[in-house]
Amino acid sequence: MKRRDFLKYLGSGIVGTGVGLAFGKVTKPPGAKLIPYLIPPEDVIPGVATWYASLCTQCSAGCGILVKVMEGRAKKIEGNPLHPVNKGRLCARGNAALQALYNPDRIKGPMKRTGERGSGKYKEISWNEAVSILGRNLSELDKNGATEGLYVLTSTLRGHLNTLIREFMSSYGSPNYMQYELFQHRNLIYANRVSMGLDAIPHYDIANTRYLLSFGADFSSTWLSPVNLSHGYGEMRQGGARRRGVLVQVEPRLSLTGANADEWVPVRPGTEGVLALSIAHEIVAGGYYKGADASSWKELLSGFSPEHAARVTEVDAGRIHHIAKEFVKTRPSLAIGGDNLSAYRDGLSCLVAVNILNHLAGNIGRKGGVVPNPAGLLKGRTGTELRKDRITALAKSALEGDVKTLIVYNTNPVFTTPAGVKLERALRNVPFIASLSSFMDETTAMADLILPSHTSLEDWGDDFAEPSTGVRVATLMQPAVSPVFDTRGAGDIFISLAKALGGKVGERLNYKGFPEYLKESWRKIYANNKEVAAGALTFDGFWNRLLEHGGWWQTEEPRHKPRSVSVRRVKAHIPTSPSEFEGDEGRYPLYLVTYPHAGYLDGRGANLPWLQEMPDPMTAVVWGSWVEINPKTARKLGIKQGDLVTVESPYGGIDLPAFLYEGIRPDTVAVPIGQGHRLYGRYAEKRGVNPIEILPVAEDKRSGELALNSTRVRLERKGADGKLVKMGVRTEELGRGIVQTITPEEFERIAGKEEA
Amino acid sequence: MDTIKKLVLCAVIAVVTFGIGYKVSDAYFGNRTPAQPIEFSHKIHAGDNQIPCMYCHSYAERSRVSGVPNVKRCIGCHSVIKPDSPEIQKLKNYWENKEPIPWVKVYNLPDHVYFPHKRHIKAGLECQMCHGDVQSMDRITRVSSLKMGWCLSCHTRKKVKNGRDCWTCHI
Amino acid sequence: MANKITYREINQDIIGFMTNTGIWYYIVLGFMALGALALFFAPWAYQIYTGQGVTGLNVPIFWGVYLVNFVFWVGVAHAGTLISAMLFITKTPWRRSIARGAETMTFFALILVTLFIFIHMGRPWNFYWSFPYPNQRLLWTNFQSPLMFDVFAIGTYFTSSAIFLYFGMIPDLAALKHHTTGWRKWLYTTLSLGWRGTDRQWHVQGKATMFFSSFIMPLVVSVHSIVSWDFALSVVPGYSKTIFAPYFVTGALLSGFAGVVLMLTLLRWFFPFVRKYVTEYHYDSIGKMILLLSLVWSYCTIMEILTGLYANTSEEMESLKYKILTDPYMQLFALMMFSNTILPLVLMIKKVRITPVIMFFICIFVMVGMWLERYLIIPNALSRKFLPWMWYDYFPSWVELSITAGAFMFFIAMFMASIKIFPVFSLFELKEDAGIPMEKPHGEG
Amino acid sequence: MSKIVKKVKERLRDFRRPGYYKEFEYNWTMVIDLDKCNGCEACVVACHAENNLPIVGKDECSKSRAFNWIRIERYVEGEFPNVKVKFIPIMCQHCNSAPCELGCPVYATYHNQDGLNVQVYNRCVGTFTCATYCPYDVRRFNWFTYKWPEPLDQQLNPDVTVREMGVMEKCTFCIQRIRVAKDRAKDENRKVRDGEVVPACVQSCPTGALVFGDRNDPKSRVAKLAKSPRRFRLLEGLNTDPSVIYLKRVMKKSGSKKHGEHG
Incomplete structure (x- = not known):
């Protein structure tokens, strides 16, 4: 090698090393900064979480929450274990409230x-x-x-x-x-008023009931106070040494609650009221009702024989009889009605019918039944x-x-x-x-x-939960973090x-x-x-305890005051015939059932990515909406899973993917509410469709509430790719024993051996 | 042809040495004694005046981070002590402008390492074991490599329970 | 055999081939190299930069086309070992003129194998963590893991086949240095390590080859057995089969031999001198070998299915059903069975065996069939695991397909470049074949 | 002779499973009562919130790349009107004889001293072996580096590493909470009490179907529930010895006729 060449190589080597060294110096991330507090906030230790007791406002249940805050940022929301409504539990929506706080699409100032x-x-x-x-x-x-x-x-x-x-x-x-919200449960309040003279929503003591007859109430995902009622459900099923409670769900579309029921009664949409009264008829006719006014009840219910009801509701007369018998024989029992039921044009009447059932079986004002709440603070x-x-x-x-x-x-x-x-x-x-x-x-x-x-999570406030749990509950909301934006x-x-x-x-x-x-x-x-x-000496002491506990509530067991439903009161309010639906039966052969999505409720949760990516509890669909169709109906119409389908009511049509679902009546289709936002941030915008658009302006005859289940629709296949995205491919177990079960009889046998 | 060959060779040498230089720079010439926004001297505070570490780094016993003293704590003493020194003036400026002091982190661990100060203090370790002879340093110098091997050598030597288990420090 | 070939002719043929390169050769080589760059390295860089998400992989199909290619190229690499080691020990005469080519193929296939392991990894820049080296962090590798077996198996295989290839080449390199000038002479002189062709050197070379052959021979069986254990040691239905080791080894040899035939036939077509050294006799022998391997392979395939059927569990049956009775894998399965079982049956006819064109096309089918075999095992079995809720389908993305195609181009480019620098036929072994010459050759042997 | 064989076997076992402790200090166990679980998905969102799981969007979801450390599988039997739906929450089963631990060449997944199956993110090289071997399909892979738009990133839990591209991850039984509890217990010089560690999913579960605790403590709730005659473990035939114990759901046999018809 020539000397000159060697020098060249040496030179390039030196330059390379030098540049490398310099580059390394320059590109190395600048040292992280240690930013001290100017004035240390009280009781804050960096690296150790602080918990603030507050109130969840994701739905109107009024659960108590604890917000985990680290270094001034909210990290996690958990249920407040002391709170009587949610007992330390929290639903998916409550968990996702953090993403409302830190949503990138918030309005950043006036x-x-x-x-x-x-x-x-x-x-x-x-x-x-x-x-x-x-x-x-x-x-x-x-x-x-x-x-x-x-x-x-x-x-x-x-x-x-x-x-x-x-x-x-x-x-x-x-x-x-x-005050307006899509799901305000006003029919329920109104029904309670006209039937029991109770101007509120009572506490439904699911935890202690042994036979729960639910008319459309999807308490597992959205109805009333889902966390409280779900907790009750868990207690009812395996709450210790007591007998395992039975759940019977009456609804045309199998909801999440229905999926957990021991028995599903797929009643024809709009006839639930008739079915309830027919069960009431059986109770009275069977002589199970011992009240003094039995004969007037008999008279009132005379038009609702199971045979007649069977024709209208498409539920066997024998089955109606059986449910009636179980309902009165099993103690305590409880009938609830909501969601679907209150969304018909005579939703209020249907709820009155449910109250009649509770009255006839003697469930009002007792443990495991309907527990009226004391007057609020x-x-x-x-x-x-x-x-x-x-x-x-x-x-x-x-x-x-x-x-x-x-x-x-x-x-x-x-x-x-x-x-x-x-x-x-x-x-x-x-x-x-x-x-x-x-x-x-x-x-x-x-x-x-x-x-x-x-x-x-940034605001002050308070709430008096309704329904409460048979006790007086007040929940305080306090800011867990300082405002993220200029709000x-x-x-x-x-x-x-x-x-x-x-x-x-x-x-x-x-x-x-x-x-x-x-x-x-x-x-x-x-x-x-x-x-x-x-228990508090001064108001300041009381106030501090309020902030610490997240509210105030009675701790003693609820007092049970019996209330009764009288014939006179309900006479004008009972459903006499199936609910009415818009649309000619020939042209629009299918009933449309809309229901709140477990994550988005009335659409307010759709901008939270966690909820968008949360699989729907029943269909496992994510990031979109869908229409549930019975496979038989779909076959008739040539619709396959995931096809784009037009759902047309007399008031308009929407295009959305089909989801073939065995848990829905062949004459019914169901669409969840919550998607289809035109605006509302990057996660919600232009995703799915909003079924409310095609609903008629139908109001409950008696209460004036919007009736969501009040129209018939027809389906038409529009194309092959509806862009249905769902988790989970197959829902057959193929005999692999993945979810193992035992029969109730077997369970009774071993129940004695089980330690709890 | 020959020129091209030489050029290629030159390029190859340059690239290789560049890599070496980069690596060396990273490993040996990292700034272990960075300049701080205020020339705070541990020597004066911890050395000459014998202020205990935990007086300022008060979280070390209670949290996984030791924490730096809040500005209020600094100003608390320095409103009386040597209020006219130029460095204290800087501190005052921060305090009056309600700005925190942007200290440069000298001991920086990656995010996937869980290092609790609390456990180490409770185990009876002296701060100086890892942070060196702080009381004689005017400007803080990083004396430990903070590499995993360095951690483990001590964990092994002291026979820490589960001290060599990945989970003890990671996730 | 071609008795009439002289040493000089052999030297002229081979050296002429190596030194005189036509423009078309450069064009094709350049095309392949560029193709490798564009289809193999560029997408790979993109994948490293963006993440494994650019592939079609998903939950639960975590092993896709990259692993298929990995196993496939291990398979292609197999013929080299078998021919050079096992057939050397058994002194099979037809190996001589094809051994070097097969060994070269082995070497480059193994380079691809290694690359595919890296391509497949989520964080390839940390690949060295899988080597057991002492470190301050007290970290060690999991010798229980079949992947760790792989590291050793492939590592050993790569090293030993490289040594074997080089060792066998030394006499040739020494011969070549006398016939070349410039950088070639410098290169060959350096690499031939002062080979002079003395009796002692020949003796040592023969002994060493014998030694290495015996050493490598177990690798023929072990390497692909170990590769098969990557799958067989899991509990996944469709993976967890005891027959996998012999099944994979047979399949590997089958594809290896098919690869050798493809290589030889292409050389014969484009470089007529090759026809002197690779004759009908070779085709006949390899054809018989392929027929035998195809039969064994078919037996294994059928046994694999039968064990599944015999188990008759939902897991096994669904896995089989997906592979054999579901679109489009049904068609692919049929194509695989046609290529690997039915088509090779025509090799029973001698006429077919000795017709290079027919052999060429049969071997293309065998290659395709063997690739499909791996595809039908690796991602397919994962599509039907234990929990039906998580079942999912897999289709490779453009990145995976491009890298797969690019790998072939990269292989061809490497091979083409290599055979211009290192002799693709073993000079001294060809000369052995040619027999002891009557007249003194001009070149040194 | 047999003594020597036994000794060798013992040695081999030790070698085969470094980090496999013969006696766990704690044996963290989760009991899931399928008769209580109503499939409401609260656990899924709670897990997202606690463990910094990314949101991948519709396209990636359609490729089956959603991040769910815990998921609720639904199995449907029968046709209308005799439909039976069954729910089962599935997360990492923390097998004591885990197929995934066998597969990892670099010990990025191993068994720790609490009987947990642990994934060490910074050791992972991304060979996918663990996920391939896992019969429960609970492992998730970081296909990309996922980024949160500001200020959603402020929610990220500082106790949990944010994973980068190319790393495998899975349910940890909220190991960061276990660590906090153990830390507290150590301060007070005692063992962790029953109910002191509550993973995010267990915490949120509205029906109380999920119970978590230390099975080594005979007085703990899980230890009692684990003895239930309704117990079973998922895919028990594979002999993976999971730490998650399910209690069978009480439900009528599908196909059994409607009640009313028999009166």
């Missing part, structure tokens, strides 16, 4: 509309400006003497935020404070307002120009009302809409002003609005903020209520 309404063009403004804009608007209304033109629409609020808004409205001078909304709080009424007022200003909080009526209500058009007619939503949903997109509110609590917004308005409203709501209002209100409860105050 905004003013700049483009046309619905165009989605907004400008960021400051909070002062935002509040003053709304304040000016309201002052103007006040000046014009049109204070009644202010409408406030919220979700079902039961705590002091409700009281605050109520006070705000009354001092401002508007009676138009409305707070006077909340009463049943008398039921008919007024209708979304259709709001739409009508808006169309007529009565609504001058609308404030919407925590509810998305544009998404959850049938297209026939024309709510969107009505809202266009409202001169000024302010939304307090933290998410750009379909209703918020109509707003002129957006004042994003906190999510439940404010809904209560704070109303208080600052009151300040901006001044005058009477300002006087009435003269508080520093919502936390102060909340604390003062609780001071009143503490002062007025001996039971609450018991």
Whole structure:
């Protein structure tokens, strides 16, 4: 090798090493930073979790939660073990509340509309400006003497935020404070009122019942208070030495609860009321009912012989008789009704029929039956307002120009009302809409002003769970983390609005903020209520314990006060014939059953990726919607699993993939509610379809509730690829003994040996 | 042809040596004594004034992290002690602007390592065993390699229960 | 045999082939090399950068086409060992002119085998963790794992076949250095390690070859047995079969011989001088070998199915049903049986065995069939594991298919480049075949 | 002679299973009462929240690459109207004789001193062997490096490693919670109490179908439940000796006729 060459190589070697060294120095990640606290928060140890007791607001059950916080960030939500409603348990939606807090699609600060309404063009403004804009608007209304033109629409609020808004409205001078949610269980309250004179939802003591007859109530996934009732279910099944409870589910589409039932009664849609009364008929006819008014019951129920009911409901007369016998013979027993049942046009009547069953079997006011809750700590909304709080009424007022200003909080009526209500058009007619939503949903997109509110993990609040568990329960909500974005609590917004308005409203709501209002209100409860105050010397001590425990609740066993249902009361409310359905039977041969999805409920959970990727409990479908069709029907129509199918009602059609499902009647199809958002963030947008769009504007004849199960549909195959994505390929066990079972008889034999 | 060959050879040599250089840089020339935003001297605090470690790094006994003292704690003493020194002025600036001090981490472990200070303190280890003779350092220097072998040599020597089990430090 | 061939002719043929390269050869070689770059290395780089998600793998089909290719190339590598070792020991005469080519194939196939292990890994940059080396972190490898067996089996196989290949080549390299100039001369001089052709050297070379042959011989059986245990040691229905070791070994030899036939036939077609050394006699012998192996393989296949049927458990039956009775694997299974069992039966006819064209096409079918055999075992069995809820289907993604195709091009490119540098026929063994010459040759032998 | 054989066998066993402790200090066990489980999926989401599991999206879900350390399998029998649906939550069974542990060439998965089947992420090279060998299909692979959009990443649990591309993962029985409990127990110089360790799935389960504890403690709930005559283990015929014990569901035989017809 030549010397020159050698030098060249040597040179390149040296340059290479040098560059490598330098590159290594440069590219090495800069040392991580150690950021100290400026002032250490109390009781926070970095690396060790702090737990805050709070309230879950993902549905209206009112479960108590513990939020795990590390270094100022919420990490995990768990059930509060002391809380009587959920007993330390938590459902999927509650777990996913974290993703509402940290959702990337949250509105990051107050905004003013700049483009046309619905165009989605907004400008960021400051909070002062935002509040003053709304304040000016309201002052103007006040000046014009049109204070009644202010409408406030919220979700079902039961705590002091409700009281605050109520006070705000009354001092401002508007009676138009409305609460709307798709699943409000108002039929249930109304039915209890007309049948038992109970203006509330009672506690259904599933845990202690031995025979549970459920009419459509899917308490395992969404109905009322799913965690509480599921816990009860677990207790009922294997709660120790007691006899294992039996569950009979009456519904046209096998829900998650139905899947766990010992017996499924696939009744014809709309005839559940008749079936219930027929069972009642058998109870009375069999002489099992010993009440003094047995003969008048007999008379009332005379038209509901099993033979007659069998023709209508397509359930064998023998089976009806058998259920009736089991229902009265097994002690204690319990009948519940909900979801499907309350969503018919005579849903209220059907629920009345269920109450009649409970009465005839003597289940009301006893352990393992219907346990009425004691009066709450707070006077909340009463049943008398039921008919007024209708979304259709709001739409009508808006169309007529009565609504001058609308404030919407925590509810998305544009998404959850049938297209026939024309709510969107009505809202266009409202001169000024302010939304307090933290998410750009379909209703918020109509707003002129957006004042994003906190999510439940950043806010103060409280709740008085209904149904409770036969005891008085109050749950306190406290911020677990400081606000992620520039948002404010809904209560704070109303208080600052009151300040901006001044005058009477300002006087009435003269508080520093919502936390102060909340604390003062609780001071009143503490002062007025001996039971609450018991065991605490001072209010501050009580308040601290409240924050520590996450609320206050009675600890003693519920007292059981029997109540009765009288013939006189229910006479006008019992279902006489099957529920009515829109659509001609020839043209639209199939019943449509819509039901809340276990994750999204009425659509509010659809923006949480955990829930989107959570397989649906029954179908295991993820990231989309589907229509459940019986394989027999599908075969007739040439539809295969996953095909794109048009579901057409007299009010419109939707395209969605088919899911062949043995657990549905051949004359019925079912579509879950919750998907099909036009807006609502990256995880929810343009995913699946919203079946509410094709529903008629049908209301319960008696209560005025929207009837979701009120139309017939027809199916048409549209194409091959419906893009159905589901977990799990095969659902046959192929004799591999994967889920092993034993028969009830065998279980009875070994039950004595089992240790628990 | 010949030139091309030479060029190729040169390139190959350059690439190989580049790799060596990079690796060497990583292993031996990493900055073990980084400059800090405030020239805080452990020598003065822990050495001359005999302030116990746990007074400032108060979480070490209770948590897996030892923690750095909050600014309030610094200012608590320094509002009285030597308030006019230029370094203390820096501290004051941070305090008045309500900014935390961006200390540079000297002992940095990857995320997949679970290292609890608490357990090591409770086992009776001196801070100096891993952090060196801190009380004589003006600026903190990393004295340990923090490599897995370094951890294990001690775990083996001290016969730590399950001390060589992967799960003890990982996941 | 071609008695009339002289030493000089042999030298001229081989050296001429190695030194005179036509433009088409370069074009084809370049095409293959570029193809390897574009279809093999580029997608692999993409996969390393993005993650294994670019493949068609999923839960529970974690082993896909890469493992198929891995087993396939181990199989192709097998003929080399068998021919050079086992047939050497049994002194089978027809091995001489084909042994070097087969050994070269073995070597390059094993390079692909190694690459496919890395391609298949989720974090290939940590591959060295699978070697047992002492380290400060007190980490060790799991000798219980069949994959660890693989590391040793493939490692041993690679080393020994490389040594064997090189060792056998030394006399040739020494011969070549006298006939070449420039870098070749320098290369051959260096590599021939001062071979002078003395009696002693020949003696030692013969002994050593014998020794290595005996040493390598167990590898013929063991390597692929061990590869089969990757599957057989699991509990997966369709994997967990006792017959897998002989089944895989037979299949490997079958595909190996088919590979040798393909290689030889292509050489014969494009380089007419090869026809002097690879004659009908060779085709006849290899044909018989393929026929025999095909019969044994068919027996194993049928036994594998029969044991499944005999067990008659839901797991086994579903696994079989998926493989044999489900679209599109039904068709693939039929094609496999046709290529590996039915078609080779025509090799019973001598006329067929000695017709290179027919042999060529039969062997293409055998290769395809053997690839399918691995495909029908590896991802297919995983598609039907124990819990029907998790059953899933697998289809390779474009990355996997591209790498599979690219691997063939890479192999051909390596082989083509190699045979221009190192003799593809063993000079001295050809000369042995040619017999003791009457006149003194010009070249040294 | 037989003594020597025994000794050699013992030695071989030790060698075969380093890290396999002859006597576990704890024997963490989960009991799942299928008669209580109603398939509500709360456990699935709780697991996602606790263990930093990524969300992969619709396309990846359609390729069967969703991350579920615990999943609920549904098996449907019969035709309308005699349909029987059965649920079974399946997570890593923490087999005491685990096929996966046999497969891993680098000991990235091994048995630890608590009888847990542990996956060491930073040792994993991604050979897929463990997942292939696993009869329960519970292992999940990081096909890509999954990223959370801001500020969803603020939720990530600092006690659990965020896994990178190319690494296998699976249910750990919430090992980080076990660690916290053991740490606390060590401070107080006692053993971990029954009910002190509650994995995320067990914690959230609304029906109380899942119970977790130490089977070595005869007074623990799991030890008692594990003796139930309803006990069985998943795919017991494979002899993997799982640490997850199921209790049989009580249900009528499918095909048995409707009650009413017989009165």
